[in-house]
Amino acid sequence: QVQLQESGPRLVKPWETLSLTCTVSNGSISSSSYFWGWIRQPPGQGLEWLADISFSGTTYYNPSLKSRLTISIDTSKSQFSLTLTSVIATDTAVYYCARRIANWNYFDPWGQGTLVTVSS
Amino acid sequence: DIQMTQSPSSLSGSEGDRVTITCRSSQHITRYLNWYQHKLGKAPKLLIYSASTLQSGVPPRFSGSGYGTDFTLTISSLQPEDSAIYYCQQSYNFPWTFGQGTKVEIK
Numbered sequence: 001q002v003q004l005q006e007s008g009p010r011l012v013k014p015w016e017t018l019s020l021t022c023t024v025s026n027g028s029i030s031s032s033s034y035f036w037g038w039i040r041q042p043p044g045q046g047l048e049w050l051a052d053i054s055f056s057g058t059t060y061y062n063p064s065l066k067s068r069l070t071i072s073i074d075t076s077k078s079q080f081s082l083t084l085t086s087v088i089a090t091d092t093a094v095y096y097c098a099r100r101i102a103n104w105n106y107f108d109p110w111g112q113g114t115l116v117t118v119s120s
Numbered sequence: 121d122i123q124m125t126q127s128p129s130s131l132s133g134s135e136g137d138r139v140t141i142t143c144r145s146s147q148h149i150t151r152y153l154n155w156y157q158h159k160l161g162k163a164p165k166l167l168i169y170s171a172s173t174l175q176s177g178v179p180p181r182f183s184g185s186g187y188g189t190d191f192t193l194t195i196s197s198l199q200p201e202d203s204a205i206y207y208c209q210q211s212y213n214f215p216w217t218f219g220q221g222t223k224v225e226i227k
Contacts, residue, residue, distance in 0.1 A: 047207055106166055
């Protein structure tokens, strides 16, 4: 079945840009039935949806972070990516990528997650 | 944003117990409610979508119900492997939002 794997730096300095990539395997990223998204979980806190993108590049952002977020997709590599600019300590979190199923809009499956720490 | 409120925040049960988790949305979301199980260090796992549809491969001891603003996740016979944090998520409107989680422990 389809699998997702996050990759990217584990440590980012304050005010710099966090960049993560999710690689999709054992399935097609180019389907109108799916969107591709990012969700994060700060230590000891709940889950926060960040952004979604369709295979054609239509994007959806959480308004609370929209000014700092960019999501993009590269269908030729079966990858989608997230950048978060001007990070601060509260952006420290486990970042998950996930597939969102259109219509009912649930997330399945999820990647294992990657802990990104913002620290100098 | 639609606020999702789960209760209780934690619960403890014995093997074989029936346990119920409640999720309430701040707005009417019809059946656009999903449940996830999250074990430490692992990827969250979809259990139920559209309030009551069991995801393929999920044991039938898990069930969901509800409509509108009030939803429940029930584990009919608690098993040791059910120790996890459970989250609800509304998928009615952007931004998608999650409950704060319910930690389930086995006595």
